[in-house]
Amino acid sequence: MLEIIHRLLFATLDAAPALVFAALGAVLSERAGVVAVGVEGMMRVGAFCAAVAALVMPTPLAVGVGMLAGATLAAVHGYLCIRWRSDQVVSGIALNLVALAGGTFLLETHFGPNGTPPIQQLAPWNWPELASVPVLGALSGHAAPTYLALLLPLLLQGMLTRTPLGLRLRAVGDKPHAVATLGLSVPALRWGAVLGGGLLAGLGGAVLSTTVLDRFEQHTPAGLGFMALAAMVFGRWTPLGAFFAAAFFAFGNALRIGLASSAPGLLDVVPQGVLLALPYLLTLLVLTFQGQRNSTPASLGVPYEQESR
């Protein structure tokens, strides 16, 4: 029994970081009032660029390239939504489509349909003393992103609730005009949040191709960006909430894999497809029962125009 829990926990800690980073990025952007439907696309370019960069440079540096790629896509979103006040949902969906098609195109023209060549994965950190402890030992043996994913939610939560910058970001997502009348710049705050969100989403993508896999695959991130959005909503737009929601989804995924491998007979009863769809069904279910409570940033998705009140 302990062995099973250990294995599930280990698998969760391996799979969760990508989802956690993307969810945190979405929280950052949306708390400032900019819709983050584009995280799926940002993850995809992050994953692709990190995998390609890792062919020619050390993998940790390649992860940084993936983050910058995510931020670049976010910059396009910011330019359209902040500078030109476009519809934020439409812009986000457009970015997702561009990333989907662009990724497939570059993959096929340069590497063939199945994926990039394998790369050096990020090295896991091992603590032998810890690893021998039952259950807690699952904490040992992961790559750096896992530990960052445990730390970053706390830092972001502190930033949002305990710093002047966090106060301003929350204010700009709820009532940008109030922020403007105090002589602060609404666009600057929103740009910061959107770019920060892009870095985090790009990091989530890069983690996928450098730790979970060892390459960029054709379908990466396969809807993980949308699950990150669900985690953000489920976590009520707070970094800690989003972290726990993302961890919960990752646990569901680990459970699915665990079920399939430990009880192969199950596949005769339940089709593989149903098991694969399980995390997504779980997401839908959670969102349905949570309903729309009052934690949505009040000005989310509303372009800010100075000369209208």
Place this chain on the structure above:
Amino acid sequence: MSLDIGAGELLAVVGENGAGKSSLMNVLYGLYHPDSGEVSVDGRSVRLKSPGDAIALGIGMVHQHFMLVPTLTVAENVVLGREPTRRGLFDWERAVREVAATCERFGFVLDPRARVDTLTVGSQQKVEIVKALHRGAQVLILDEPTAVLTPQEADELARVMRGLVAQGRTVVLISHKLKEVLGVADRIAVMRRGRLVAEVRPSETSATALAALMVGESQRAVTGHAAASGEKLPSDALMEAVGLPVRGDDGRPAPGGGEKPGDVLLEATGLQARGDNGCPALRGVDLAVREGEIVGIAGVDGNGQRELAEVLTGLRPLTAGRGTLLGGALTGLTPAQARARGVGHVPEDRLRRAVVKALSVEENIALGRHTGPPFARGLWIDFAGRRERAQTLLASYDVRPPEPTLPLQALSGGNQQKVVVARELDARPRLLVVVQPTRGLDIGAVAQVHARLREARAQGTGVVLVSLDLEEVLALADRVYVLFEGRVTGQFTRAEYDEREMGRRMLGAEQAHG
């Protein structure tokens, strides 16, 4: 235009809607940028590129629509942008202490720890003023500050303003309520169509004289409508339109109303409904409306008026209570049933609920009745019939320009509202629910809308008038219900009208009798 503001004075700027008062003040606050001309502070020419520049120069502004973040506390709202920190973190306790100190210094009673969305409108306004003073404002601009206040709150605001002036600060009050301006200002500047047309001292003028200055040439047009509708003396329509009590009102008991009550159109007991946020907004309202009377619903914004209007028009489900509306049950009423029974609705937010701004004026006039004559014949639109009806209505309601094919959004707000009122009344409703029918309209349009509501009453329509403007309610209604936190806290018939007492009830004082 040019305008001097002296240090330590209370200057009032008055003018009709659209006269340019708010634009002028937004220029002074750095939100708008002048096409030409300059602003000088203490004799030095300055360029105000943003509100930050204005704040640095000691100019503070209280906007008509509050610029507060509802989910933050009072202290957080006040210090936002100049937050006290300790070791890089936001020092919440110090923010609370600082704000409490500012409140005490200027004599405001506010809890810095309270979340803004739990405060009354009057308190939120104080937060706005404290916000400006906390930033060291020497000049405080207040844009239409009393529009949403009860008479008591307005009195208190007047004391606050005088107190600030006594401490050597300068207050600029923008308003169109002449009575209150005359009572509080040192000097009054009158604006019309973007120009300064007069500067007077309160002792040298009267409300009537000011009103005439404000309206200027358009005066003739206003009095023209009123005379044509045969309702009131021209000067009365004018006085009322600028928010002054009309001498004895029209005094005419409505047919069927007053002494001889008509049939009961609506009778309801214990109505309860939830607001948009899921919290109870109506907590047991009893209400009756008869033929040929205007029933006013008064109250401070957000006390259930909106929800009540939506219940009566089938837009919001009841959670408890029962009632009869035009011969059918109120429970389970759908908007389609409400219309079929003869309920008309002039909603508060016309662009969201009453019109489609991209459609033409005539299409908007047909909306809701587009399946029958004169707008349709069988399956097909009757273009000629629709055009003819639209033209008749545009002429009789004096919609300008009277062009049925223009997109509705090409019309000014006042003319859009006339189109809505025309459409709803043209359907000859038995019960008409109107919410804030004259908000943001100019004097001419206000007089028009009021005259039409009286006309509908004379023809036997029962009117439910929801308005945040107590003076509008008093001028039009035969009976008034005061709502506070979803309950009726007062009922008044015309003979019992008492602005002070109604104000007390709007703040939650219980009824001593009845």
